[in-house]
Amino acid sequence: MTSRKRVLLAKMGLDCHDTGIATVAQMMRENGYEVIYMGLHNYADEVVNTAIAEDVDLIGVSFLSGQHETQTRELLDAMKQAELNVPVMCGGIIPPDDAQALKQMGVADVIEPGTLTPDLMTRVSAILS
């Protein structure tokens, strides 16, 4: 039996630029994923609690306004505390050096603007396999 992979997407902090994440949510739905999109302004513990309750396979967070480091660290810390072990993917306006730092922190992949949908799907499958 094949079950559809479940993905949790969320914006964290005060940043409200949601074009990227709303588009990614839809493209993933169209490619067979079950997407739960939490909307804006979520705290780390809210993301973690939802991820546990919904039993998701992947968490994706997106940033445009420079909060990626602070917020991702909070998310990863909250996950560790809750002993939640699922891959985390970041997306948005993230300088290349910072993307490297995020990966060292434990982020599985950092998706840059201009990623075409087929490439995104390849990268997501790679994370999930």
Place this chain on the structure above:
Amino acid sequence: MADKATAIPAWKAKEEQLFETGAGLEIKELYTPDDIQGFDYNRDLGVPGEYPFTRGPYPGMYRERIWTRRFQVGFGTPQETSERIRYLAETGANGFVITIDLPTSYGFDSDDPISRGEVGVTGVAISTLEDMETLYEHTSPDSVSYALSIRPPVSAVTLAMLCCVAEKRGVSLDRVVGTQQNDPFYQMSGGPLQTHTQFFPLDGILRLTIDNIEHISTRMPRLNWMVTNGYNLRETGTDAIQDGAFSLAHAFDIFRMCSERGLDVNVFARRASFFLSCSIDFFEEIAKYRALRRLYAKTMRERFAATNPECWRMRFSVQSGGNTLTTQQPQINIIRAAMECLAAVFGGAQSVHLSSYDEGLGLPTEESSRINLRTQQVIAYETGVTKTVDPLGGSYYLENLTNRMEVAIADKMAEVEEHGGLAECVRTGWLERQINEARYKNQRDIDSNRRPLIGVNRYRISPEDEIPIKIHKIKASEWGERRADYLRRYREGRDQTAWADAMARIDRAWKEGANMVPVIMDALRNKVTMGECHEAMRQAQGFSFRKGGR
């Protein structure tokens, strides 16, 4: 035969092209007088600076005055931003867009727990009257024009701060210049209703929007106020027709609310202005601006019965489309911004601000902001395009496209009206659905190569071949600590009784339905902070968003 066709050498083969505008209007091979049948010069174009303003809002246009080349500034603390403004003013910038950090844009103080990691990151933090005084340390409210990227409810507080600064500096309110951004819906980039209503009730936001307009139009005749931030709306991915329609429909909905408040259209609309995007489809954008000016003039004269010609004249500032830029091969963004700047100039913009080539990689740096200014200066001083008014006016194609854009935008506005006007469309989620559909379409068009995007779906290079660029460095924790320390001292040093009385006056005034701007001015003088003003207004509405002590 088929074999023969494929045998045509590549250099001879026609490249596949789509002959339509970005918004999907068909483009023919050639435009002739047949395409502008019934064209009446005086009725459709007229004299620049006169009804219906198709050729420009002012006579003489750039021959009289080159557009304002705005420089974006704002980071960290007010002190740092103020020093930067002094430097830039000395080196030729004549107007400033002051960006603020996210906590300020939602009305939170720098030391609010919700502000953690965000202080000073996207712009300057403003929490106290003293902060605003610092921003004006080297300039004066009657000489240098600031446009703060802000929206109601917060703009009610920054407007009150501006008035207090003017008062302290002995500048009478009728001499204050600048632009007060006052769009309740589009300022927070992104479409969802959630971004407006998470931290403040929607009805309260609309009330403060009209409070600001009443205050400005009755006391501050030289201060522009921005009715629509069409730029941020366009950035979500909507097309030029939706852009024009939602921008105008929003303005007219706000004007209707002003009339309901009893304000005189011949007074309040005088200094209303727009902030619009310029996207990459060159002629469509020019046609959009010309069509918008004509529609605005007609609607203001006919529907709102304005008799003051100043109220028929649509004025706008332009920012080049951030969402037309790419993260890949960022240097070519400079060319995109230059093309968009040129379209804005042919479209008759009053003020231009270009998006930085590095915006797909980080927040703009000083270097990239300077290139924006230089790009505009090349267009303004070297190319000669400013030397006659509306140089493309009379082109068969442009006039035909202007006419078609006007019809398409008017049709889309009628759709908004059918759904109860723009505020109602925001409330019901209709607008958000329109935005989301546009976003998905954009991605599909880029994925399928229908919309060419150099560096993304064609002419790509490998990441190793990219030329490295300077990236903006963030000092969020350092700024946050300094600001928290400052605010603790500010709160300690105030007269606590006077502060409590001023907070109580906010509560009373809100419940009585008074105009809040003078009430907030009184509070600021008593050292009530930005965050506290908002908290008092939230409490007066019985609204709270805080949970679990944060």
